[in-house]
Amino acid sequence: MLAHSRVKVHPRPAPTGRRAAATRRPHFDGSPGAVGRGRRTPQVWNRSARPAFSQHGSPNTAGRLRRRRLIIRVYRRHPYAVLVDAVTLLNQDLSPTARLTYAVLAADQQVDEGSDTFDLDHIARVVGLADSDALLPVLAELTAVGVVDKREHHGLGLVLSVNLEAIPPANQQPCVPCDDCGQCSCGGLRGVCQPCSEVRTSRVPEAEGTNEIDSRWVYAVSTEADPKSIKIGVAANIQKRLKQLQIGSASPIVLRWQSPGGFPLESHLHEKFTRLRIVGEWFNFQRTADPVKAINKAAQTFLQQHDATY
Numbered sequence: 001m002l003a004h005s006r007v008k009v010h011p012r013p014a015p016t017g018r019r020a021a022a023t024r025r026p027h028f029d030g031s032p033g034a035v036g037r038g039r040r041t042p043q044v045w046n047r048s049a050r051p052a053f054s055q056h057g058s059p060n061t062a063g064r065l066r067r068r069r070l071i072i073r074v075y076r077r078h079p080y081a082v083l084v085d086a087v088t089l090l091n092q093d094l095s096p097t098a099r100l101t102y103a104v105l106a107a108d109q110q111v112d113e114g115s116d117t118f119d120l121d122h123i124a125r126v127v128g129l130a131d132s133d134a135l136l137p138v139l140a141e142l143t144a145v146g147v148v149d150k151r152e153h154h155g156l157g158l159v160l161s162v163n164l165e166a167i168p169p170a171n172q173q174p175c176v177p178c179d180d181c182g183q184c185s186c187g188g189l190r191g192v193c194q195p196c197s198e199v200r201t202s203r204v205p206e207a208e209g210t211n212e213i214d215s216r217w218v219y220a221v222s223t224e225a226d227p228k229s230i231k232i233g234v235a236a237n238i239q240k241r242l243k244q245l246q247i248g249s250a251s252p253i254v255l256r257w258q259s260p261g262g263f264p265l266e267s268h269l270h271e272k273f274t275r276l277r278i279v280g281e282w283f284n285f286q287r288t289a290d291p292v293k294a295i296n297k298a299a300q301t302f303l304q305q306h307d308a309t310y
Helices: 096-111 120-126 132-145 194-201 238-247 262-272 291-309
Strands: 006-008 073-075 148-153 157-162 217-223 229-235 253-260 277-279 282-284
Touching: 096 120, 096 132, 096 157, 120 132, 132 148, 217 238, 217 262, 217 291, 229 238, 229 262, 229 291, 238 253, 253 262, 253 291, 262 291
Parallel strands: none
Antiparallel strands: 006 073, 148 157, 217 229, 217 253, 229 282, 277 282
């Protein structure tokens, strides 16, 4: 049963002409009764629930129905399915209110897609809490398991976002400013926000449209606190890029590896380690003994094959 759905029953228009007698409104015992005789019995018909007719067009077996069924049409204003992380929803370490809040936040984000903000007072009322202040401990629970992310973003201030799957806080990377506009680059690629990325795409360098290696450097960096969560990117000036990355990080950013190769090499490494991707250009090498050695080996193999081909 769908809660809060609108249910409407639409009666079929009364038949006319020669078929009027054959489609008289039946009583609940299935026998035909003359319309207007006694109290009418409400009944709704669909095509699969008409009386059985003989070859001559008259009802056979006293007009008994093959099936008697009401047509129920359910109308939804927002026919959306909501995706949530099943592990989080079944996590018994979370309070029932926290799990409900997670589902409600995901639904609100899906339905109110034209809005950039959550109405936390509304969310609190939906899950049975008094106000947004009572919601704060619940959000802390969800933040601890990584399905809610609450942190500062460049140009946006404090932002609350909901993840489709849990990202442990240790693997969450800080917001970095966009290379072009200096605003939040989360959701974009290679340290460039989505709007600036679209502008760049409209004027793609010739090297990126072919397999030609350009003059930019490919780099691998990590935070000092987490050396196995590594960002693989490309930049014309690595030192300038390191300074930009450091702005959004509480832990020092450390350059782990660099190599010429430009966009083709960076794209190859992203594809090579795609199963380790955390988000954007960040990759989780926790199960790799020496991440730098693995990256360098993949890069050298690609460059040798590229030189042999081109």
